[in-house]
Amino acid sequence: MRAYLVISALLLVSCSVGNEPRPPPSSRLVYPSGVAFWRAGDSSSTNGFLYVAGANFDKCFDSGAVSALDLDGLGLRPFGKDFSDPEEVAGFPALLTDLRVGASSFVLIDSFAGEMTLWNPPGRGPRLFVPTRAEGSYLQVVDVGEDGLSLSCAQNAGRDCRIDALSLANPPGAKNGQPGAPGPLGVAVRREDPAANVWVTATELVGPAGAETEDELQSYLVDLPAATPFRDALTTDNFVATGVGGLEPGAAHAVAIGGRYVYATGRNSSTVQFGALPARFAMRLVDQTNTSRVLDSALTVSYAIREARGIAVVPMYRADDPSQVDPDRERVYLLARGPDTLLTIDIEGARADFPTLRVVSAQSLPEGASELEVLSRGVGRGNLIAVTGSGDEAVSIYDEELGQLVAQVLVGDQDPAQPSQPFGLTADVRGNSARLFTSTFGDGRVAVIDIPNLDRPQDARRVALLGTRQLRDTRQGTSVCQESSP
Template sequence: MRAYLLTSALLLVSCDTDPEPRPPPSTRLVYPSGLAFWRPEVGPSTNGFLYVASANFDKCYDSGAVVALDLDALGVRPFGTPFTQTVEEDRGTLIEELGIGALSTVQIDSFAGEMALWSPAGRTPRLFVPTRAEGSFLQAVDVGEDGLTLTCAQGGINRDCRDGALSLLDVPGATDGIPAAPAPIGVSVDSDDPEARVWVTHTELVGPETSGNEADYQSYLAAIPAADPSRDALGVGNFVALGTNGRLAGAAHATALGGRYVYASGRNSSSAQLGALPKRFILRLVDRTATERVLETDIEAVFSVREARGVAVVQLPSVQDPTQLDPNRERVYLLARGPDTLLVMDVENALTDLPRLRVVTALPLPAGSSEVEVISRTVGRGNIVAVTGSGDENVVIYDEEVGQLVAQVLVGEQDPSQPSQPTGLAADVRGNAARLFASTFGDGRVAVIDIPDLDRPQDARMVARLGARQLRDPRQGTSVCQEIDP
């Protein structure tokens, strides 16, 4: 009996003991996902600052993180420097020491998605990151004038932005949990507009707990005021239904902002009641002047694909004067999967009630197309389009003036046991040069790709890899939960 009582006491002590905290590492990235870039217009910075969301995908740590990286301090080659035959290594400089200061990192929830940067005139940037952890949050992080100091825009204690983050569930005024945006993943914002809304997509449908009828379920675009991403500003009016006029809702993956419409790409979805569901649309348009108007493009009637991922939109030149952009003409770049394809579409009458969309070209892509970034040349010239593929080790470059892929930049180690999985994209474009940043989710790094001359995008080259390689336990397929000594 005495031994039994002792064992019980030990169990009680064990249950009352909190596990030791495991904050995210301060020296490396953990499953990097969303990226954003900022370079102040004034000041000494040559290469600018890169912001990276660590997704903490296998939950080795208590949370994810956002970190700020000073590209000058890291020793990245000066922006726009021409390539030589002898200076650059074939695979770029490996920069493992990231020099992340105590004020250059904050905690966010796990499972971070994309990242968007809002920086209207008169203020420093604000970063937005959706996270799919329990609670389905939109995190907001403010950047200081130095480009490196990060603070929690929604509150937070001891640099932990999880406290005060905006949950997109249990919306004030909602009925039976509807509307809501569970499992948010995509985010976009008009970076220059002081009155901008942050558009957030989500991957799980919402509906009655007892219904097995998909027609009873809905998905939304959450439209949150960028200046006040707080619960006090949240209500049912911040949610735009995608399933209208008898259409099945489906789920959106990403959005891009045109002059009048939000372009939303459609992906596979799920719900607790119905399980996994196929996509219900490839591209829908939401009228920003009257968000109850959702237009179906019916691209599936022209090109059959399984689902879609990244989307981007730019203005086209005027027909009458090719040296001037016409806000009523837009070009849309959509990444499709199954088969992986870059769909290029032109939109005429883009500011009217009835825009007209036409597929211009469909270009095969490597597997797992994920995000797209458009690099614009001078008005009247064809754009350069960069694409990451999570199932491939390359960032591919498409040149509209040539009409084909002109470069595939290898960013991984080609290790079958640990593919790099390039995912997020951000760009720095100045004059006739560009720099791309690609998060390599699988190996815990960011690849830096330079195009010193936009007349020769085929010369694109990886010039640096930022971060130590993420170790992986081959027995479990997850990362090794380790910190690196400073």
């Protein structure tokens, strides 16, 4: 997402001046980034609940925030409803500006939130993980009540999740800046695994302040139990170096968890010592049985890509019995940039010491590909892949059965002075229908896209915009700082 590349410049013109408290508003979204969806299987809720991280990108306010939205309470059309009513369709997108966020559905987090993921093992309520790139590089952890709306900070049981938040920089025992994971951005967890670990990426390399060569630097992922992501449990053992075994250290953007390996994408990085550095890899595999083993995909040997962004991994099925998952085969979807491309990669020998990677397809994408979401059509069917793209302000949908893009759904107002910059993406998939939610970072809203029939993804339509449009000061290129609501 292009906006993230100019954080330091925007801070110089921050709206946050003086010593007066400026809590973020609960009535609107401030540079929304990560999003997550939840609906209990036995829920009486028709549309479920959406969780949105506000990044407070230009520091208008004292902090960022996480908001819980009741999609039924907002008046969103029922999930799975078709487009047969011309009068209703003529009213798209519905502008649902009153978010109805109560005091219990709103918690404070540090600024510069990245992705968001949700952990929901049996027997407990959902837990949200949000990395934030504010000074200190924190992982914010938010628990969700059984009602889907009540939020509390897992690390202090209060409403200000900045208190006792887990800093991923300079952990106990670190020396000369290593290990450390400054600038955390991507996050992943096995959603229903009670013993799951949460994985976090870092966009900065670390090393001695007086380092004279890149060889003195290192890059790390963070790997810690989802049940106990607390300060007193963090040690240097929770940091996984990616520049090992002769591999160059490089910053990671996103991460996806397979059966044996964790797949991390590589991006341009920043360092205190040398400033910006180019990406050193497109995708690396970390062995979960021995995290000191890291394998490189060597994708850049075959594809002249500059860096990578979002990634997802899904199971594949047995050739002799398509109803059964084959644990030795996985499929990875990866978003590359420069040029923007969706790579589909099959992993053979997914449990082996040295799996085989085969690129199945490479689909050109609009500029600015950021995040992706896999929409499964069931056993024996090809998936749909939804991709956010800031360059054309749209969500693109790729149908792997047809081998082509089948839809591009505009999510913003196409205002050159204020591009919508779609980034975060999450989905509600039930039966043969799906609903997509994408945060529009630039204009402060969430766009809702319905696909009533997964056999006809070309019919996808933007049906609603959640929140009021973020006002923009065109002289500074930042949002207009508005007073917060009670």
